[in-house]
Amino acid sequence: MTTTPNDAAGERPREMPIMRLGAMLTDLDEVLRLQRRAAEFSSATAVERNLGAGHGGAALTTLLDAMLPDDPNAELRLARALQLDVEMLRQFRRRELGPAEMPADPLATLGRALALNSEAFDQLVMEDLRWFAEESPLAMLRDNTADPSEVRRVLRAAWERDALDAPDAGDAAHE
Structure with a gap:
């Protein structure tokens, strides 16, 4: 945190915009690290081989647990980049919260x-x-009582909104 001329007037120092930007970039870098790890699991065959799909085990939480680092600071950076409470991310990863309880x-x-x-x-x-x-x-x-069709509808709408923000990610890479 840096000080501003307002400090002399007894006001609380404000964080300079460039420092906030630096923190945001650090958080977003964690998403890029996750994408690099995901590249190792790039095909459906690799996901199945690594997570046991078809054997009652392939789930988003399983993939997430395999992909996320064990570093709590990395989890925190990723959660901030996703605008998600870090404890929610951790609970989802541990299967203490389900997808119906997560923000879409x-x-x-x-x-x-x-x-x-x-x-x-x-x-x-x-x-x-x-x-x-x-x-x-x-x-x-x-x-x-989460209705799977309702969860699917809400998540598809969220997926489509996210696709508008990053049109060359996700589906385009797999089609």
Whole structure:
């Protein structure tokens, strides 16, 4: 933080805009790191091989856990770049929160950062929904009334909004 002429007047110092920009760039760099890691999982075959798809295990949370670093600071930077509370990101990663409980726009952006196309994203999210409804240790205690078709509709709309911001990412890379 730097000081401004207002300090002499006893006002609280303000962060200079260039410093905020630097912090934002650092946060966004974490998204780029995630995209580089996602490149290693670039094909559906690689995702299936690495996560056990077709064997009851491929879900967005599984992919996220495999892709995110164990560094809490990296999680924090990624969460800030996604405009998502870091604890929500961590809970989603640990399967303590399901996709129906996550804000749609950051979740769609996360899917695109993972280099998924809309079909793969949808498939992984639906597997998470199924797991939360049927297999989660907390399934009996949770309100698992999330309608998969409604979750799908909301996430598709978020995916489309995100695609408008980054038209050459996500689906274009996989079509």
